[in-house]
Amino acid sequence: xxxxxxxxxxxxxxxxxxxxxxxxxxxxxxxxxxxxxxxxxxxxxxxxxxxxxxxxxxxxxxxxxxxxxxxxxxxxxxxxxxxxxxxxxxxxxxxxxxxxxxxxxxxxxxxxxxxxxxxxxxxxxxxxxxxxxxxxxxxxxxxxxxxxxxxxxxxxxxxxxxxxxxxxxxxxxxxxxxxxxxxxxxxxxxxxxxxxxxxxxxxxxxxxxxxxxxxxxxxxxxxxxxxxxxxxxxxxxxxxxxxxxxxxxxxxxxxxx
Amino acid sequence: xxxxxxxxxxxxxxxxxxxxxxxxxxxxxxxxxxxxxxxxxxxxxxxxxxxxxxxxxxxxxxxxxxxxxxxxxxxxxxxxxxxxxxxxxxxxxxxxxxxxxxxxxxxxxxxxxxxxxxxxxxxxxxxxxxxxxxxxxxxxxxxxxxxxxxxxxxxxxxxxxxxxxxxxxxxxxxxxxxxxxxxxxxxxxxxxxxxxxxxxxxxxxxxxxxxxxxxxxxxxxxxxxxxxxxxxxxxxxxxxxxxxxxxxxxxxxxxxxxxxxxxxxxxxxxxxxxxxxxxxxxxxxxxxxxxxxxxxxxxxxxxxxxxxxxxxxxxxxxxxxxxxxxxxxxx
Numbered sequence: 112x113x114x115x116x117x118x119x120x121x122x123x124x125x126x127x128x129x130x131x132x133x134x135x136x137x138x139x140x141x142x143x144x145x146x147x148x149x150x151x152x153x154x155x156x157x158x159x160x161x162x163x164x165x166x167x168x169x170x171x172x173x174x175x176x177x178x179x180x181x182x183x184x185x186x187x188x189x190x191x192x193x194x195x196x197x198x199x200x201x202x203x204x205x206x207x208x209x210x211x212x213x214x215x216x217x218x219x220x221x222x223x224x225x226x227x228x229x230x231x232x233x234x235x236x237x238x239x240x241x242x243x244x245x246x247x248x249x250x251x252x253x254x255x256x257x258x259x260x261x262x263x264x265x266x267x268x269x270x271x272x273x274x275x276x277x278x279x280x281x282x283x284x285x286x287x288x289x290x291x292x293x294x295x296x297x298x299x300x301x302x303x304x305x306x307x308x309x310x311x312x313x314x315x316x317x318x319x320x321x322x323x324x325x326x327x328x329x330x331x332x333x334x335x336x337x338x339x340x341x342x343x344x345x346x347x348x349x350x351x352x353x354x355x356x357x358x359x360x361x362x363x364x365x366x367x368x
Numbered sequence: 369x370x371x372x373x374x375x376x377x378x379x380x381x382x383x384x385x386x387x388x389x390x391x392x393x394x395x396x397x398x399x400x401x402x403x404x405x406x407x408x409x410x411x412x413x414x415x416x417x418x419x420x421x422x423x424x425x426x427x428x429x430x431x432x433x434x435x436x437x438x439x440x441x442x443x444x445x446x447x448x449x450x451x452x453x454x455x456x457x458x459x460x461x462x463x464x465x466x467x468x469x470x471x472x473x474x475x476x477x478x479x480x481x482x483x484x485x486x487x488x489x490x491x492x493x494x495x496x497x498x499x500x501x502x503x504x505x506x507x508x509x510x511x512x513x514x515x516x517x518x519x520x521x522x523x524x525x526x527x528x529x530x531x532x533x534x535x536x537x538x539x540x541x542x543x544x545x546x547x548x549x550x551x552x553x554x555x556x557x558x559x560x561x562x563x564x565x566x567x568x569x570x571x572x573x574x575x576x577x578x579x580x581x582x583x584x585x586x587x588x589x590x591x592x593x594x595x596x597x598x599x600x601x602x603x604x605x606x607x608x609x610x611x612x613x614x615x616x617x618x619x620x621x622x623x624x625x626x627x628x629x630x631x632x633x634x635x636x637x638x639x640x641x642x643x644x645x646x647x648x649x650x651x652x653x654x655x656x657x658x659x660x661x662x663x664x665x666x667x668x669x670x671x672x673x674x675x676x677x678x679x680x681x682x683x684x685x686x687x688x689x690x691x692x693x694x695x696x697x698x699x
Binding site for chain 2: 121132
């Protein structure tokens with residue numbers, strides 16, 4: 112079987128197992144939508160300014176939660192599921208077969224990206240139906256590219272974080288601790304309006320804020336300017352490359368104790 | 369003529385130690401250390417094609433390190449290793465395609481069914497065995513549609529073996545296949561392994577159960593503290609056959625054994641005692657002689673040291689005065 116054939120076959124089984132794990136499926140899908148409803152209900156009536164556009168907070172959250180969906184599906188989901196599979200001995204077992212390791216991981220990554228796309232589409236439809244959000248037609252190429260770069264970046268980082276997670280018990284704590292604070296200071300859960308300088312720097316260092324702002328820019332580009340944010344995309348790509356490098360060098364197929 | 373009884377056993381001493389010209393596994397001078405600990409400290413092994421070979425030893429003796437080097441999971445520090453003509457360290461998919469691995473711990477996706485799991489793994493190999501075939505072989509046909517997470521421990525272990533067979537391997541590694549089994553489940557597993565061996569597969573087994581090695585293996589090596597301390601068939605291991613079997617009886621009133629035979633006997637009270645490697649021929653001649661001369665052999669006994677005796681004696685740590693690690697303890 113060709114490399115691609117192996118990946119697609121593995122993808123099919125990965126997908127089947129994913130939907131049968133109620134906890135994983137629930138958290139991956141329910142969380143972003145739950146947060147979307149809660150945030151828009153609490154803060155949705157106000158207006159904020161994004162790129163010179165006057166935007167209702169409800170529509171702001173469509174962009175923010177779309178970014179959050181990608182992070183959940185790619186970073187959190189990949190990190191947790193790979194750590195659990197590693198502790199269960201699933202990865203070690205696969206390593207003892209002729210299936211190339213990269214094919215197994217590629218299937219996992221593709222699956223995460225597919226789930227992310229599905230989630231973002233659900234967010235979008237949700238937002239269009241309930242909150243009157245809309246994606247400008249001219250933004251579609253930027254939307255696709257931003258989504259792809261974000262998904263790739265956070266998938267790579269999800270694989271990278273498994274190299275510092277000692278075991279499955281520690282996985283939820285480490286993964287959440289590494290991402291939750293960033294979600295609060297990166298224009299995802301709360302619109303950033305004039306943050307203090309140190310918080311601004313912190314947010315700009317990590318990839319989350321670059322992703323959420325690139326996503327906002329897709330929905331609400333400054334009048335007359337591009338929906339693309341090349342600088343933000345470059346920072347995400349750099350983080351993704353660093354994550355991939357760390358994952359390739361230190362990835363473990365066996366439980367670490 | 370009859371005086372040659374005692375020579376007969378010598379011819380059979382080396383039975384079971386014969387090695388074929390075309391070994392499935394050949395290991396020389398294998399070494400592996402973790403930090404300062406010498407897990408494997410210079411071992412030599414040879415396993416013939418079609419043979420069931422058991423590596424027997426207490427926990428921490430180096431069994432799993434050895435088998436994981438052969439499987440390609442660990443790189444060795446030194447030595448030469450050839451398995452089916454491959455160096456396992458090179459992680460060649462062509463090598464992985466010919467071996468089946470059953471690890472100590474199960475490792476399967478809990479949300480796939482038995483049939484799906486076997487189908488998934490079969491797809492990794494060039495010449496897979498059908499899931500139906502494997503399920504029949506490991507006794508899981510009725511569980512085909514059941515998810516892995518719903519299987520009992522014993523059923524999961526059988527699926528483990530089934531997954532190891534997915535690629536129809538020439539060589540199957542079984543790392544402590546029955547640890548944690550109840551006696552009935554162990555017996556079933558043994559029968560399954562016997563059946564596999566009967567189909568001509570080479571099986572490399574690690575265990576810390578003497579009876580398991582004795583029942584399943586054509587040849588056994590005992591490993592302790594990273595070294596092979598004895599090797600041979602379960603029957604002949606470590607001189608179990610050489611002078612270790614004792615035949616004891618009391619000769620009937622007024623009878624006398626032929627002179628040279630009598631000379632080989634040791635008197636223990638009013639009993640005569642003979643030690644020898646292969647008692648069958650001696651017994652045959654002895655009982656034949658007794659019947660022909662109407663001599664009674666009162667309280668005739670044949671006493672063989674068990675493999676367990678040999679094992680315990682060999683793995684005894686002289687410094688501590690007991691066996692390194694508990695042999696009953698599950699790992």
